[in-house]
Amino acid sequence: MTAAVSASPTAERRPPALALPLLALLLLVSVTAGLAIGSVQVPPGQVWGIVTHALGAGWAEPTWSGARETIVLDVRAPRVLLGAVTGAGLAVVGTALQALVRNPLAEPYLLGVSSGASLGAVAVIVLGVTVFGPVSLSAAAFAGALGSLLLVYATARTGGRITSVRLVLSGVAVAAVLTAVTNLLLLTTGRGNEAREVLAWTLGGLGGAGWGTLWLPGAALLLGIAVLLVQARNLNLLLAGEEAAATMGLDVARFRARMFVVLSLVTGVLVAAAGPIGFVGLMLPHIVRLFTGGDHRRVLPAAALGGAVFLVWADIAARTVAAPTEIPVGVLTALCGGPFFLWLMRRDARRATGPGES
Amino acid sequence: MSASGLDVDGVTLTAGTRHLVRDVSLTARPGEVIGLVGPNGSGKSSLLRAVYRVLRPAAGSVRVDGADAWSLPPRTLARTLAAVVQEQAADLDLTVREVVAMGRTPHKRLLAGDTAEDAELVDAALTAVDAAALAGRPFDRLSGGERRRVLIARALAQRPSLLVLDEPTNHLDVRHQLGVLGVLRRLPVTVLVALHDLNLAAYYCDRLYVLRDGGVVASGPPGEVLTAGLLREVYGVSAEVAVHPRTGAPQVTFLPGAD
Numbered sequence: 001m002t003a004a005v006s007a008s009p010t011a012e013r014r015p016p017a018l019a020l021p022l023l024a025l026l027l028l029v030s031v032t033a034g035l036a037i038g039s040v041q042v043p044p045g046q047v048w049g050i051v052t053h054a055l056g057a058g059w060a061e062p063t064w065s066g067a068r069e070t071i072v073l074d075v076r077a078p079r080v081l082l083g084a085v086t087g088a089g090l091a092v093v094g095t096a097l098q099a100l101v102r103n104p105l106a107e108p109y110l111l112g113v114s115s116g117a118s119l120g121a122v123a124v125i126v127l128g129v130t131v132f133g134p135v136s137l138s139a140a141a142f143a144g145a146l147g148s149l150l151l152v153y154a155t156a157r158t159g160g161r162i163t164s165v166r167l168v169l170s171g172v173a174v175a176a177v178l179t180a181v182t183n184l185l186l187l188t189t190g191r192g193n194e195a196r197e198v199l200a201w202t203l204g205g206l207g208g209a210g211w212g213t214l215w216l217p218g219a220a221l222l223l224g225i226a227v228l229l230v231q232a233r234n235l236n237l238l239l240a241g242e243e244a245a246a247t248m249g250l251d252v253a254r255f256r257a258r259m260f261v262v263l264s265l266v267t268g269v270l271v272a273a274a275g276p277i278g279f280v281g282l283m284l285p286h287i288v289r290l291f292t293g294g295d296h297r298r299v300l301p302a303a304a305l306g307g308a309v310f311l312v313w314a315d316i317a318a319r320t321v322a323a324p325t326e327i328p329v330g331v332l333t334a335l336c337g338g339p340f341f342l343w344l345m346r347r348d349a350r351r352a353t354g355p356g357e358s
Numbered sequence: 359m360s361a362s363g364l365d366v367d368g369v370t371l372t373a374g375t376r377h378l379v380r381d382v383s384l385t386a387r388p389g390e391v392i393g394l395v396g397p398n399g400s401g402k403s404s405l406l407r408a409v410y411r412v413l414r415p416a417a418g419s420v421r422v423d424g425a426d427a428w429s430l431p432p433r434t435l436a437r438t439l440a441a442v443v444q445e446q447a448a449d450l451d452l453t454v455r456e457v458v459a460m461g462r463t464p465h466k467r468l469l470a471g472d473t474a475e476d477a478e479l480v481d482a483a484l485t486a487v488d489a490a491a492l493a494g495r496p497f498d499r500l501s502g503g504e505r506r507r508v509l510i511a512r513a514l515a516q517r518p519s520l521l522v523l524d525e526p527t528n529h530l531d532v533r534h535q536l537g538v539l540g541v542l543r544r545l546p547v548t549v550l551v552a553l554h555d556l557n558l559a560a561y562y563c564d565r566l567y568v569l570r571d572g573g574v575v576a577s578g579p580p581g582e583v584l585t586a587g588l589l590r591e592v593y594g595v596s597a598e599v600a601v602h603p604r605t606g607a608p609q610v611t612f613l614p615g616a617d
Contacts, residue, residue: 240460241443247436
């Protein structure tokens with residue numbers, strides 16, 4: 001043991017019991033802000049009055065106009081909820097992906113999973129395929145997500161190991177090709193107006209949210225979180241390495257295949273609803289781990305809440321910073337996420353050559 | 359903990375068309391400490407990987423207490439067999455205690471929480487490898503030797519009856535080499551361990567298997583196996599072997615200038 005190592009902090013990690021209630025409270029505040037802030041400002045008290053009234057608890061006399069009620073309940077509420085659901089989903093998917101491919105840079109957007117989902121969704125819109133009725137878009141996005149994830153994983157893996165370099169490079173390459181195909185589809189289609197609309201959607205945005213379409217992302221999120229929480233111990237095992245996980249009773253190949261399907265399903269549905277929003281799945285897991293440590297039983301719920309809070313605020317910013325022009329929220333998350341990615345890469349490079357070796 | 363018997367019977371391992379291990383048989387009776395020695399690339403690690411179920415044999419069988427290890431459900435085997443592997447762990451973000459607690463996984467239902475019994479087993483495992491003081495430290499910040507001891511503690515927390523270790527004394531200083539092997543020696547379980555240091559192998563193991571080019575060239579008690587002739591044949595070095603007057607174990611002294 002070197003002097004530098006023995007001088008490192010030996011304190012037990014702070015108790016994470018407070019993290020979840022705090023994050024839940026923060027989410028409540030964020031959602032309230034999301035409902036209150038916009039071109040028409042609604043005071044938070046009134047937001048609560050409108051919401052509780054709509055939920056049937058009429059402790060407040062309706063003193064607000066019908067127009068305000070419409071803005072809060074029909075315009076902003078579905079959008080804020082979709083933001084929360086999408087943020088939570090992307091953060092949870094990113095957390096699990098980082099464990100499954102054993103790489104801290106894994107994220108649905110960077111790995112081309114979102115691009116695959118986009119291609120699936122765009123193909124359905126442009127070609128007008130509706131085999132599965134109203135869920136056609138999500139089904140195609142799911143298929144695209146799974147296909148691209150398997151492709152990236154297969155190309156990045158050599159000799160049982162995935163290096164960061166290969167993972168990111170194959171993710172970038174696959175994403176570039178899929179995005180090119182998507183653009184090709186859009187440009188060669190005869191339906192000019194639709195192409196414009198879809199192009200805006202491919203930047204990632206929550207503007208298309210409505211009560212009628214919210215159930216599908218919500219259901220996918222709940223399913224994803226439930227499955228991942230049940231499998232949290234097994235995700236932990238993967239942190240120890242594939243061989244070590246196998247010696248502790250995990251059938252690694254089968255587990256990873258199943259989880260890939262679940263993660264692609266969640267990603268596909270979310271991308272179909274909100275477009276490809278990048279870097280949420282990269283940033284949130286790492287930020288959350290600073291407070292909870294690496295145990296997935298604690299990381300997953302905290303990442304879900306943190307992701308929801310983050311995207312609700314990102315969307316508030318998207319709506320207000322350049323009002324009345326609305327910025328696609330994916331543009332804003334990339335603005336924060338790109339630098340974060342670079343910081344993470346440098347930190348890992350330092351760690352690889354830093355303390356711990358003796 | 360109880361002890362399991364291990365029967366490796368005619369195992370052949372291949373990587374593509376290359377043979378890593380060819381027709382190797384090995385037995386460990388319950389409670390024995392079996393050492394695997396041999397030069398680099400002789401197939402020690404490959405053979406261990408076939409035992410702990412990562413490298414599937416092209417021919418032959420691995421049986422633990424008579425049951426084919428490769429047909430058991432992974433979790434069932436993991437309650438009997440624990441391993442300390444060579445592979446370097448990724449970015450863990452876990453405390454030492456959390457890493458060791460992973461060893462309890464094969465004994466837990468998916469949603470079951472950690473019980474007081476789990477906590478006791480984790481404490482006992484950490485104490486056994488002289489790492490109780492590290493419990494709250496981040497695993498990432500440990501030195502190589504400290505990590506090794508923690509990974510051995512994780513295997514102990516699994517409460518195996520057969521323990522497989524690939525070079526567990528790598529990166530350890532002399533005190534901890536002796537400490538770790540002493541712990542293995544005292545455990546009431548069967549141990550299969552690959553070792554580089556012939557003198558440590560001679561002192562701590564009941565029997566040795568010597569591997570060269572993927573085959574067993576000698577096996578038996580250290581005193582019978584470790585001879586000057588065998589060392590010249592297998593390692594290509596000159597050495598003198600004498601029984602040490604105080605330990606009673608064979609003591610190998612290398613003679614680098616004698617060729």
